[in-house]
Amino acid sequence: MVEKNYYVRRIAQALVTVWAAITFSFATVRLIPGGPMDYIAAQIRQRSGGAVSSTRLNQMVEMYSNVNPDKPMLQAYVEYIVSVAQFDFGRSIFYAQPVWDVLGPAIPWTMFVSLFALVIGTIMVFLIGGFLAVHEGDAWDIVGSYFVIFSDAVPYYIVGLVLLFMLGFGTEFFPNGGRYDNALTPGFNVEFMASVLRHAALPIMSFALTSWGGLEFRAHCTRIIGEDYVDVAELRGLPDSRIQLRYIGWNSMLPMYTGLMAGLASLFGGSVIMEQIFRYRGMGFYFYEATMARDYTTVMAAVILFTIVTVVGLLIADFTYGFIDPRAGHTQRESFSRSYRERLQRFLNRLRGGGADETETETETIDDRIEGNRISASGAMSFDVDSSDFSRGEYIRERIDQSLLTPFRIIWTSPRARVGAIILGVFGFLGLFGPYIVPEVRPMQGPILLQPLENMRYPLGTDDIGRDLLAQQVLATRPMLIMMLSGAMFTLGLAIFFGVTSGYLGGVIDKVLMTVTDVMMNIPGLALVIVLAVILEPKSPVFVGFVLAIDNWPRLARQLRSQVLTIRGESHVEASRVLGLPTSSILSKNVMSRLMPMLTMGTVGSMRNILMESVGLYFIGVLPFTTSNWGVILNIARNGGALSGMDRFHWLLAPILFIVTMTYGLQLFAQGTDRLFNPRLRARHAATVSTDDMEGGRGGSEGGDGAASAAD
Known part of the structure; x- marks a missing residue:
């Protein structure tokens, strides 16, 4: 039932x-x-x-x-x-035929590329992630992990442009565009199928090299290697190949199965940009052509079809997961929360009985939970100061140490966070002071198509009309940062409103807000953003950031809700409610402090996603060219023939260098900032925390610090 x-x-x-x-x-x-x-x-x-x-x-x-x-x-x-x-979507004005006759035949071509990319990417996840897990802690693991992070930081369309230059224009084997040789008659024959594979090879490689999660698979492998059934298999003398594939590899892939199916939907949505780069006539190609021609009938039909494909893919993943992993029934993947009355009754029973119920054993009194230690289990610092023990100056020094110096020390001890912080600091400096450092960009300010490092006045060279490429990238940094920050803040606001509100209040409000969230999460975000961009024509970086945030908040809201459902059932939250504390106080002091790691990761991840999406949409010309932007520079470079030869490729390489460096810095910083909210690390690095507090934060959990250090 x-x-x-x-x-x-x-x-x-x-x-x-x-x-x-x-x-x-x-x-x-x-x-x-x-x-x-x-x-x-x-x-x-x-x-x-x-x-x-x-x-x-x-x-x-x-x-x-x-x-x-x-x-x-x-x-x-x-x-x-x-x-x-x-399936009657009306008639296309641009193509002068029924919309279904335009989009229907194009769907299989996009599905072909997306499925092949998903299969190849999955194989790469299996091989590289498993290899890193087997060599955990050695040089291969360290180097490989940084490679995986880098590959995940590079946008797929950047890889597509590089492959198009190196293998498309650089060789005659891989075509520069199209679905198959026009001289061939379509049919199930070797010559035609070989032509189809050659034309689809570069788009497939572009997706496969960037759309995978090797570090996530490595983490699952590392966890499963320590399971008892793996030790038993080794004691039974089973071959290493069987243990690695059947016991470790298969069980590590199962938790990623639903994510891989959701990745298929992302690849399908990303086809809008990829098919434009390779002139591959799939559904994304026709969607883009209709968008630029303002053929709204075709555009809206494509959004509906994108949604149907996404929903079907997720349904297949959900319905088949139980067959792939019999241990996971559908009830195990459902998250249900207890009613407020049940939680309150349980708390009152503990107060009256002064002991444990059937499922838990309380080791602290309620007063202990309310007062807590200086460093709580959540990692939130308590700054209640007794005036008889501390002077005002000591209090201020402690606040500065806990709020500024301790986070800096923790970040500096993490190699990934340290490198990421340095990269982001450099871009922040360029955004603030870059316009005052570099010269004004104007035509013929230098020799035409000057190569990088040929003249140190123009370190990255010049374009086809003699403009300084380095100055262009620096001047584009400020609008990019404004766009990323505004979009991330808007994403954070929507995610907190939907996720925290629904998780904390529950009931009908939870169902309504999560229904809206699920609907938004299943509608392909990139296609929706393109439609809104065409209709609204956002021009300021702040407005562009707001529009792009629509594609980023639903998943973060879902994650926040799941975390809040766990937090609101904890004793200290129940105690705050019984004591009659205002909801705003409970949320700010008891809930939001526990959500800080997820909020920090979500903010940095949103900035990265907005950067990648904005550059891609500026590159294909969907967003208006109103400000200096790395995507605009990419567009101008490609249209100016930057892919036609080595003497012009540096024109395209300059913005690529800035884009990849920024995304890589965000990726590294996001992976290192989770240490900021580890209470044991905060106690270790806080100069104003007493020895007793430090020992209490460390007690019985040194293994956790070792795991955090090993992760870096």
């Missing part, structure tokens, strides 16, 4: 997601003033020379968009849903 309810619930959620995408499409076409419907009408008037009656115009608008402006809203909405359910 539980299994049946799970299937029904997941199918219902999938249908709600598809319905939301259809509703968004209808609302975009029908409701936005001066939006798609007005644009379609204007195109029809222009093509007809203005000689068209109002009645005929509305009929033609309905033919193209499946939405009649004269019909009542509810009737038009129902008719639109019925048409979409029959």
Whole structure:
């Protein structure tokens, strides 16, 4: 019965997601003033020379968009849903044929590239992650881990451009574009299939080299190597190959299975940029062409189809996981919280009984939990100072030490965080003072196409009209940082509102907020961002950051909710409620302090995602060229022939250097900042913490410090 309810619930959620995408499409076409419907009408008037009656115009608008402006809203909405359910998306203005005839045949080509990239990426995860786990702690592990971090930091479209230059224009074996040789007749024959593989090879390699999680697989392998059943298999004398593949490799891959299926959806959405680079005529290619032509009927149909593919992929992952891993039933993957009344009753029972219940043994009194140690288990520092013991100056010094100096010491002891902090510090300096250091960029300020290091006045060389490439990158840093920070703050605000509110309050509010979150998480974010960018035409970096945040907050909100569900059931939170403390005080002191590691990681991750998405969208021309931007420089360089030869490739390489360095710094810093909220490390590095406090923070947990150090 539980299994049946799970299937029904997941199918219902999938249908709600598809319905939301259809509703968004209808609302975009029908409701936005001066939006798609007005644009379609204007195109029809222009093509007809203005000689068209109002009645005929509305009929033609309905033919193209499946939405009649004269019909009542509810009737038009129902008719639109019925048409979409029959895969009748209207007629494309740009391609002058039914939308399904344009997008339908392109779906298999995009699926072909995405599936091949997923398979190859999974094999790489299996081989490299397993190799690093077997060599844990030695030189291979250290070097390999940094390589994996670097590969994860490089955007897929950057790899695509480099492969296109090296193997596409540099050799004759890999074509520069297309799906197959036009001289061949499509069919299931060796020559045609070989041509299809050669044309798809570079897009597949670009995705496969960047869309995987070797470090996550390594962590799972390292954990499973220490399990008892692995030791038993070794004692039984089983071959090493069987132990590594069947016992370690397979069980390490299982936790990543759902993520891999979700990765297929991400690859499908990323096809918009990749297919434009390689001129590969898949669904993303036609979506981009329709976007640039303002063919809104085709654009909205593509969003719906992207959503359907994503939802189906996630459904397959959820429904098949139980068959792949029989130990994990569907009930184990459901998260249910106890009602507030149950938690309160349990807490009162402990107060009356003064002991433990059936499931827990209390080792501290409630007063102990409320007062706590100077360093709590959550890692949050308590700054209650007795005036008889401390002077005001000592109190201020302690606050400075705990808030500024201790985090700095912890970061500096982590190699990854240290390198990441230095990189981000350099970019912060360039963003603040760069415009005052580098010269103004103007045509013919130097020789044309000067090579890097050929003249130290222009270390990165010059472009085709003699502009300094280094100065261009430095001047683009400030807008990029503003965009990243504004987008990350907006992401953080939405994630905290949806995640923390739903997790803490529960009940109907939880269900409503998480339904909205799940719907947004299942709609391909990049396609949604492109639609909003075309309609809203954001120009300021702050506005661009807000638009890009739409693609980043749902997953973080889900993670925050899961953490809050755990925190709100803890005794110190229950005690605060019983004592009548305000909800705002409980959230700020008891909940948010525990969420700081996740919030920090989420902020840095959002900055990285916004950087990669913004550069990609500026590069393909979706976002307006209103400010200096690394994506704009990439676009101008490619259109200026930077891929045509070595004498111009440095023009493309200059922004790539800045993009990759920034993403790599963010990646390293994110992986090192989790140490900031380890209470044992804070006690060790805080100069103003007493010896007793330090020993209490360390007691019985030296292994945790060793694990943290080994992770770096």
